[in-house]
Amino acid sequence: MEYIEDKYFITIADHIKAFIDEKEIDIADLAAAANVDRKQIYRLINKENVPKLSTLVRILLAAGLEPSKLFSIKFDFETYMRENNILKAIPKKKKEN
Numbered sequence: 001m002e003y004i005e006d007k008y009f010i011t012i013a014d015h016i017k018a019f020i021d022e023k024e025i026d027i028a029d030l031a032a033a034a035n036v037d038r039k040q041i042y043r044l045i046n047k048e049n050v051p052k053l054s055t056l057v058r059i060l061l062a063a064g065l066e067p068s069k070l071f072s073i074k075f076d077f078e079t080y081m082r083e084n085n086i087l088k089a090i091p092k093k094k095k096e097n
Contacts (some may be wrong), residue, residue, distance in 0.1 A: 004047045007083075011075050017045040019065050034062035 004010060020030065031038035036055055043049035044059065051059070060067045080086070 004050055006050070008075060008077075008080055009050050010047055011073055012070055013044055013047045015070070015073050016060070016063070016065065020045065020063060023064065025063055030059065030062055034058040 004013070020027070027038050027041050031041050034041075036058055040049075040051055040055060041059060044051055044056070057067050060070070081088075
């Protein structure tokens with residue numbers, strides 16, 4: 001079985017798993033509430049698969065976790081960008097009339 005190696009996704013999956021554990025949410029109940037297969041939730045929390053954004057949002061909402069909270073997770077994006085060779089796009093200069 002392969003596991004996801006992306007550090008940001010691992011951080012997200014750990015955050016979601018901790019939230020589910022803290023709230024003592026049953027995975028089968030969560031899957032039913034989100035209208036997704038429970039295998040998708042297990043794959044998410046076990047870091048086996050990156051779900052589509054729409055699936056991730058459904059799971060988060062059903063768990064009672066605001067999706068925007070995922071972007072406020074403490075994470076070193078500068079290092080992540082460096083390690084993954086991600087550059088910041090530079091806006092084009094507007095033509096003068």
